[in-house]
Amino acid sequence: MREENARAYWAANLKLIFTYLIIWFVVSYGCGILFVDALNNIQFFGFKLGFWFAQQGSIYVFLVLIWMYAFTMNKLDRKFDVHEE
Structure with a gap:
């Protein structure tokens, strides 16, 4: 994997992680504590x-986020050709 391709892969991975962390925070802390x-x-x-x-x-939302992360990471791995066969 070339350097620029590896940086793009890592940037996409971080964006995905932060997106799911924000959703998890809003649901667990926001809906469970702040907006209760x-x-x-x-x-x-x-x-x-x-x-x-x-x-x-x-x-339940956390479990769905785990499944979504695995699914989207598999798609991301295929996109950057680092998937497992």
């Missing part, structure tokens, strides 16, 4: 939405 009072006015499966995010929702 506003979200508690909404019912979700019989629970207040803020409570649901604090107890279960942020975990």
Whole structure:
């Protein structure tokens, strides 16, 4: 892998990581702590939405983010031809 190609790969990887970290932060800290009072006015499966995010929702979102990261990294690996066969 050439130097410029390696830098582009790493930059794309960092952008992906920071994007998913921001989503994770907003969901776990924002929805579970900061906006819990506003979200508690909404019912979700019989629970207040803020409570649901604090107890279960942020975990589900985290699991989805793990799957999305693996999926998008596989696409990125193929794009830069560093994938495993």
